[in-house]
Structure formats: C-alpha cells, structure tokens
Amino acid sequence: MEDFFGLLGPILQSTVRNATPLVFAALGGLFSERSGVVNIGLEGLMLISAFAGVVGANLSGSAFIGLGTAVAAGLLFALIHALMTVTFEADQIISGTAINLLALGGTGFLMVAIFGSGGTSPRIEGFESVAIPVLSSIPLLGPALFDQSILVYLMYVLVPVVFFVVFHTPFGLRLRGTGEAPEAVDTAGVNVARMRYYGVGLSGVLAAFGGAYLSMGLLSAFTENMTAGRGFIALAALIFGRWNPIGAAGAALLFGFAQAVTYSVNEQAIPIEFIEMIPYVLTIIALAGLGGRAIAPAAIGKPYRKE
Amino acid sequence: MSEGRREQEGRDPLLRRILTGAAGALLFPLLAILLSFAIGAVIVLATGNNPVAAYVALFNGALGDPSAVGRTLLNATPLIFTGLAVAVAFRAGLFNIGGEGQLFIGAVTAAWLGVSLGFLGPLAIPVVLAACVITGFLWGSVPGMLKAYFGAHEVITTIMLNFVAINFAYYLAQNPLRQEGPIPGTETVDLAARIPAISFALGRANYGFFVALLAAVAVYLLLWRTRRGFEIRAVGLSPGAANYAGMRLGLNTILALAIGGSLAGLGGGVEVLGTYGNMDVPFVANLGFNGIGVALLGRNHPAGVVLGALLFGGLYAGAQEMQFATDVPLQLATVLLAIILLLVTATKLVEFIVGKRARALASGAGTRLERGLGS
Numbered sequence: 001m002e003d004f005f006g007l008l009g010p011i012l013q014s015t016v017r018n019a020t021p022l023v024f025a026a027l028g029g030l031f032s033e034r035s036g037v038v039n040i041g042l043e044g045l046m047l048i049s050a051f052a053g054v055v056g057a058n059l060s061g062s063a064f065i066g067l068g069t070a071v072a073a074g075l076l077f078a079l080i081h082a083l084m085t086v087t088f089e090a091d092q093i094i095s096g097t098a099i100n101l102l103a104l105g106g107t108g109f110l111m112v113a114i115f116g117s118g119g120t121s122p123r124i125e126g127f128e129s130v131a132i133p134v135l136s137s138i139p140l141l142g143p144a145l146f147d148q149s150i151l152v153y154l155m156y157v158l159v160p161v162v163f164f165v166v167f168h169t170p171f172g173l174r175l176r177g178t179g180e181a182p183e184a185v186d187t188a189g190v191n192v193a194r195m196r197y198y199g200v201g202l203s204g205v206l207a208a209f210g211g212a213y214l215s216m217g218l219l220s221a222f223t224e225n226m227t228a229g230r231g232f233i234a235l236a237a238l239i240f241g242r243w244n245p246i247g248a249a250g251a252a253l254l255f256g257f258a259q260a261v262t263y264s265v266n267e268q269a270i271p272i273e274f275i276e277m278i279p280y281v282l283t284i285i286a287l288a289g290l291g292g293r294a295i296a297p298a299a300i301g302k303p304y305r306k307e
Numbered sequence: 308m309s310e311g312r313r314e315q316e317g318r319d320p321l322l323r324r325i326l327t328g329a330a331g332a333l334l335f336p337l338l339a340i341l342l343s344f345a346i347g348a349v350i351v352l353a354t355g356n357n358p359v360a361a362y363v364a365l366f367n368g369a370l371g372d373p374s375a376v377g378r379t380l381l382n383a384t385p386l387i388f389t390g391l392a393v394a395v396a397f398r399a400g401l402f403n404i405g406g407e408g409q410l411f412i413g414a415v416t417a418a419w420l421g422v423s424l425g426f427l428g429p430l431a432i433p434v435v436l437a438a439c440v441i442t443g444f445l446w447g448s449v450p451g452m453l454k455a456y457f458g459a460h461e462v463i464t465t466i467m468l469n470f471v472a473i474n475f476a477y478y479l480a481q482n483p484l485r486q487e488g489p490i491p492g493t494e495t496v497d498l499a500a501r502i503p504a505i506s507f508a509l510g511r512a513n514y515g516f517f518v519a520l521l522a523a524v525a526v527y528l529l530l531w532r533t534r535r536g537f538e539i540r541a542v543g544l545s546p547g548a549a550n551y552a553g554m555r556l557g558l559n560t561i562l563a564l565a566i567g568g569s570l571a572g573l574g575g576g577v578e579v580l581g582t583y584g585n586m587d588v589p590f591v592a593n594l595g596f597n598g599i600g601v602a603l604l605g606r607n608h609p610a611g612v613v614l615g616a617l618l619f620g621g622l623y624a625g626a627q628e629m630q631f632a633t634d635v636p637l638q639l640a641t642v643l644l645a646i647i648l649l650l651v652t653a654t655k656l657v658e659f660i661v662g663k664r665a666r667a668l669a670s671g672a673g674t675r676l677e678r679g680l681g682s
Contacts, residue, residue: 236467
C-alpha cells in the first residue's frame, strides 16, 4: 500500500502533464467544430506551433516570445484551413489532412533550413515548473496540480472560461448557432463565414498552447513529429467529452491517466500498445452510442453558401 | 442531343471541347499541381536556392534514368492500393480515412504468414496476399458496421481505428512475431517467398507494382461492370433513390468500406513481401493518408488513382535526388503534396481562377463531398 501511494504522486503529476496538451487542443477543436468546421488538422496545428515556439525561443532567448511565435504559427495554419474550407469551400476533412501533412513536411523542411539538420532542435529555455506556495504542499494532489509549468495553470483557467464563453455569452450562442443551423443565424443577421473564421482561428491559438507546452514545457526542444498523434487523441477527447469543455477536459485527464499508469506501473501486466488504444476505442464506443450517443453539431462538415 | 445543347456548343465550341471529357476531369488536379509547384518555387527561393535547379534535380530523380524510374514505381505501388481504398469507399459516398490502419493490418498479416509459410517458396506469395485481402476486408468492415448499425460516422471511426490497428500491429510485431536482436520488428520473410524484382536496372521495384495495376483494373471492373458496383455507385450518388430502388444501404456501406480495407490490406502485404521483407517498428508511415490525396487527385477513378500515385511516388523519389544535388531539403515533396491536397477540392478557388462555367463542368469531386458529418 505504501508502494502504491509512493507511485500515485508521480502518476497524478504525469497525468496532468499528459493531459495538458490534449486539453488545449481539444478546447481549440471545440471552437472550430462548434462553428461547424471539422478540424482533423489539430495534430498539424500543434506540430507547427511546437516548432515555431522553439524557433522563437531559440532566436530570442525568451520562452514567452517563443509562446508568441507558437501562437502566431498556429493561428496562421488555422487561417489557411479557414480560408480553404470557409472561403474556397474545400472539403474540411481533406483540408485538415492537408494541414497535418503540411505541418509534418513544413517542420521537417524548416528544421533543415533553420537548424541545419533534421531530428532534434537545439535545446531552448522552456517554461520551468513554478510551485504555488501553500497549495503545492497539499499531500499527493499538491505537487500534481500546483507544481507545474505556467501553461498548466493557464489550462486550468481556460477550461471554465471556454465553458462560460461557449454557453453563456452572445458570442458563444452565435458560434453554436453557426454550427447547428447556419441558415437560421444568417437570417438573424450573424455573419456565418466570420463566425467560422473566429472558431477555426481560436482552434489554432489554443492548439498552439498545446504545441508550445510539448516543446517548451514537457521538453525543451523540438523533435520531428513530436506530437505523435496527440492531435487525434485531443479530437477523441473532444468527441468523448461530447463537444463540451468540461467533458473534453475530463476525457483528456482520463486518457492522460491511462498513459501515466502504464508508464510508471507497467510490469508487462498489460502491453503498452493496448493502453494506447484506450482513447480511440472509447471514442468509437461513444460514437456508436453505447451509454448515450455522442452527437456532433448538426451543420458540421458542410460549407455554407449564402443564398 | 437536344437542340438546346447543340446551340450552346455552337456558341462556345472551343471552350466546351477543352473543358468537357478528360480535359475537364484533369482541370482541377492540374491547377492544383501547377499552383503547388509555383508556391514550392517561392519557398525554394526563400531558402536561397534556385527553384529551376531544384525542379530539374527533382525530375531527374523521378524519371532521369532506369533506377530513378524504379524508385518512382516502388513508391507508387502502395499508394495505388491506399488510393483505391479511398476511391472505392468514396464511390459509395463514404470517406475512408482508415487506409493507414488497414495497410498495417495487411502488413502484419503478411509478416506473420510470410514467415510461417516461407517454406512454400513462391507458392506462399498468393496465399499470403489472399490472407491480407481477407484481414483487410474484415478490418475495413468494422467502420462499415459501426456506420450501418450504429450510425457512427466513418470519418471519425476510421481515424480512431487507424491508431487501434497500428498499436495492435506493433504489439504483434514486438511480441509474438518479434525477431532476435536489438531492432524491434518481425522476423524476415524467406527470400524465396518474396515478390521478385522486375529487373536489375529498375532497382528494388518489384512485381508488386503489377499487382497494384491489376487491383486498379479489378476495381474498375467491379464498379462499372458488375451489379454490386452499380449498387455501390448508386448508393453514393443518391442514397435515397438507391434505397427506393430496393438497394440495401447498410450492406453496400459495409461492403464499400470492407473492399477498401481489403485493397489497403493487400497494399500492406505487398510492402512486406515486395519491398521490406518484414515489418519494422516503426513501419513506413503516411501511406494511408497520402492515399487520400492520390484518390482525390485521381478523381476517385482507378486510372486517375494510378496516375496520382505515380505523381506522388515520383515526387518522393525525386526529392532525394533534389536534396543530394541542391541544398533543398527533401521534405519539400511532402510540402508540395500537402499544398496539392489543400487546393484540389477548393471549388471556389477554381471558380475564382477560371470562371464559373469551368467550375460547373469540373467540380464533380467538390460537390459530392458536401455532405455533413452530423448525421
């Protein structure tokens, strides 16, 4: 039992760390999908931001400037997705796939062009853990929740903020309306295209925080394809969390916990590959409707053409 | 032909002739390719290199000599399979993003059976490939059934199933099928049971390419020469009408995704028996995702898929030569492909460039995709 508690602390801490990039990206996906634009490009948005953050931090020596360049890159790539899908009416799935490919190829290309070789970038000054006085000395939960990087604290704040914005502000109402019934909100005078640009743009900004946390919080360098499918796990968290910020954050924590358990307890009891399947299998189950079906915003995936 | 149409043709014969038929079908992809290369040239310039030199090296690396052609064929082979996997499902109005996982299922099947049936020599090849078709079919039918019986959207389920398949294949490759030694991966298939190379001059290009061509012909015959294919296309064009005509939507949905799975699975088998000889961990990535681009570029027609795969394969083959001959990183190829993919369904962009009439004639792929993901 003592052994269990000895392990539980690090497991909880790594749960929060695993979940943080997923929460950011899932919240980003939420804005995009609630506005009616599928965003399977979250993976690519995180990847390009992780890279841009390292480049910014490397050139400036400041992690905060790195965060700024990460957000700029995430926003830029998200706006490409918005331009193609909203303005040029390209297929959203195809555009998202292309964004992922563009980020993968683009970061590989720029690694060579900027740092001279592929693989891993030079180390940069990342975001160190900042222990919050008093709170961080709570047994067990203290170190897990309150001895983390500043980006983790930002994530705590963002979950309720996003919930409030989406469900309790006029902006959120318009955003959800755009994703559910674009004709109706258009009639009511809302600019559907603009709302979708906002939704997709916000997905880029939030996914960028997730990407920056990977390369500047968890690690202090960029490695090629370092997102390693996290964008898709975030998508899974979003769907499993029923397109709700609290639900998505809960799902991300669950997925993060599953990973943390394997990495620290694993004595070949369950092969790691099977643990890694958990988010995906749960999402499929949720979509298939066992335990209350997950239903996407009604107008998602369809370009809106003003009559 | 009605009077009205003839009159219209008389008014604008040249434009119509250019835009109808094959030329019309090629308009979208060609525009996407041209724009992508133009953007690529700007990127190359921005890195301080000469785009002409880079593209010349790219072309030489793809088609310049027999060994370059061999590399192009080698790269194109799996993409024909994954492109067909997307195209068949697409004809039924379904989006198969699961080619990646389906290919892994086929690959691990081939690595397992190829090793254990290696004693059969060349006889093992058809047996193993048939097994890949079957496992791919079964795996592909899963999202089909999830859609038909539970209404779960195939885009999300195929994405999720990719990761399930990849993890499952890696588990098998690293545990029951693991080879001796430090490199994670399966044992290697006996040389006698591998797909032979076409000729010495073409390097590693193997007869798997012809298997891929046969698969493309089979898909053509299935879709346009059989009753089942007619039903699949009818369901894709108009589910309501197909249902009214007595066609079973669920069955055709399952079959279209399962046939897609069997094609990608066969592709995985050919990769193992033809190109690699085993399944390493990590195994070659992104073949399934690139298949989406190949299918769209080929307008979901088997002949187009073959052309699209040759283009993608050639780009990847040429990129290595380009990096060697100039200072341009080979990842430029991936960037070019991403831009092509980004542009190829952008109906409004084409309208913007070539005008509304051209778009109306060439937008088959674009309009068909405009169905929601909500239901």
